Amino acid sequence: MKKITRNIAFGSIIGMAFSCTYDFPETPTSEPSQGEADFSKMVVIGDGIAAGFMDGALYTRGQQNSFAVQMAAQMETINGSGFNVPSINSENGFFAVGPGGVPLGRLILRTQNGTTAPAPIGTGDFPGPFSGDKASLNNFSVPNMTLGLALIPQTGGPNVPQNPAYNPYYARFATQPGVSTPIGDAASALANGGTFFTFWLGSSDVLGYAVGGASNPALLTSVSDFTGRFNAALGTFLATVPEAKGAVGNIPDLNVLPYFNLVPWNSLPLDAQTAAFVNQNFAAYNGGLVQLETMGAISAEERALRTVNFVAGQNGYLMTDENLTDLTGFGLPSIRQSNSSDKSTLTLSQVLGQPVNNNPQSIRGVSYPVEDTYVLTTVEQNEVQSRIDAFNQIIQSAVQSSDARLVLVDVKSFLNQVLQGGVRFNGQALTASIIPPNGGISVDGIHPNGRAHAFIANEFIEQINAKWGSNIPLINPNTVVGNDLPIN
Structure with a gap:
């Protein structure tokens, strides 16, 4: 076999032009108001997106630019009382283990031999223990957390080969590692003076299967399991504080993720x-x-x-x-x-x-x-899309059954608008790519970057305002950093 020189072209790492646009309305000029909702203490539960996981890692800048943190800051102009996250305290986070067991940090765009592609920035940090006050946390979102993992204590430990559920990102701030659950901890925080919550779980129940080429069926949650787990998790929040209202996000389509489009089929x-x-x-x-x-x-x-x-x-x-x-x-x-195909x-x-x-x-x-x-073959793509559609129907039905207290934030439709037409704010587009400055997906090709999180926060705010007559001010996404420029 002759030696083949590797020169893989990344066909999607080029600029995209869009003819259609979806412009956010201008920020209201009237005074902020809460309407029929109370935002004095918001509790958030979700997976990697809500945690601020981006560029293949959980790191300080990403964590602080999550849609939850940005939205909470807007609520503080009304009656919010601060929003605490389990700070990761790492500039680069942890992407993978490098040579010699050295942790590698988040992904960046790096240009080599004329090709621009994601690569680790360099040395990172293994997730360390959270040293802050666990009792004061507002965000209980955990990267890679399925609904099943959100409901069991094994997610917090112990870290042994016999416990595949272990998640170091939850273990570091669990109230009782190996005993408490993410849903239980979040519900306890809501019970302690909580007035509003954001619930955005379910993406990891299908995404983990898809990013692995749909090769491990055990990673794909069944429809029946999803139904029971989603209703149990959301029901816990609804029962904990009967007066609390909440916003529920749904699951985006795979076609908006550059992770599945950056390497052409004929590469x-x-x-x-x-x-x-x-x-x-x-x-x-x-x-x-x-x-x-x-x-x-x-x-x-x-x-x-x-x-x-x-x-x-x-x-x-x-x-x-x-x-x-x-x-x-x-x-x-x-x-x-x-x-x-x-x-x-x-x-x-x-x-x-x-x-x-x-x-x-x-x-x-x-x-x-x-x-x-x-x-992902066509058969596998259809399987994944069918499961996303089924899960989103379950989410929609659950929200409708508690319509007075919940609002659905259709993130799926919103991101499809990004893909199709280029969502804009003050004339600046958001695109479904990793290309700075307008690309809204972080360098891992899966998770939104900080700028996209601002747009998503605005989508949550719009739906909340419309539902309960609130006037939470919108964010200017153009002031939030997206992906860094490529380096050599």
């Missing part, structure tokens, strides 16, 4: 000589497909789909596809080249075109098929 470059060499190695495989079509084992369409044919230039990469007809009995694997994950950029286990004859995407963890 494998080959020269003519290498393409011809690889094709020769697949001649027997392609011939076997022709024979199986003749035998009626597969259709002509599937034979064409599975045929491997590399060309000079940009190519679809070799990948596994479990949805293909099982031909292992004939000695043929379930492989094909990627096409425009597939969605590659951002993590594929780090391994595509590279030797597997340092074997120069085994090149991922060429002679070695890309694993399911790096790709």
Whole structure:
């Protein structure tokens, strides 16, 4: 196998132009007022978004720019009394473990060899214990927290191999690690003088499955489990303080996340000589497909789909596809080249075109098929979208059943407007990309950045104001930092 030079192009890291716009109304000039709601103490429960997780890490700037913190600051102009978060106290946070066990910090955009792509900023910090007053916290949001994890004490510990539920971000501020639960702690804070709450859980019940290429079914919450867990969690809040009102967020679609769009399906470059060499190695495989079509084992369409044919230039990469007809009995694997209907994950950029286990004859995407963890096929995309739609219907029904006390914030529709038309504030757009200055998704390609959090906070504020006749002032998102400019 000839050596293949890696030069993966990030097709979506380019500017986007939008013709349609959705302009936020100007900030009201009348005096702030609470209307029929009371914002003197707000309690927030959610997953990574509400916690301020961005750029692949929980770090101080992200935490302080979460939509919850920004919204609470606007409520303070009325009758709010401060908003406390379990401060992470880290400039760069923790993204991954680097060589020698050194923690690597948040992702940044770095330009090397003419390609701009996410990379760790350098040294970061492992999540340390929270040294503040746990009893005064307002934000109980935890990165990667599903509804199931929000309801069980194992989320707070102990940290042992037999406890896969352990989450270090909750353990650091749990009132009683291994005994208390995130929902229980948040409800206790609400019971202690709380008047308003924000509830935004559910995204992690499907997102964790999707970002792993839909390869681990255990990560996808069933509809029945989601129904029971969501109603139990939200019901706890409603029962704790019968007078408290709340805003409930729903789950965004995958199509707004650059994580699934930054690595093009045809991101494998080959020269003519290498393409011809690889094709020769697949001649027997392609011939076997022709024979199986003749035998009626597969259709002509599937034979064409599975045929491997590399060309000079940009190519679809070799990948596994479990949805293909099982031909292992004939000695043929379930492989094909990627096409425009597939969605590659951002993590594929780090391994595509590279030797597997340092074997120069085994090149991922060429002679070695890309694993399911790096790709969402059409079947998998439809599965994920179907689950998002079902979960959002459950959320909507729960809000409607307590209509007098709850308002639904349709974040899904809002972010789709960002994707389709470019939401604006004072003429400045917000786009569904990681490109500064207007890109609203942080460098991890999944979580909103600080500027997008300001837009999301405004969406919450708009719905709250409309529901209860409040006049919470809007934020100017253009004063909040988004993604940093790329560095060399």
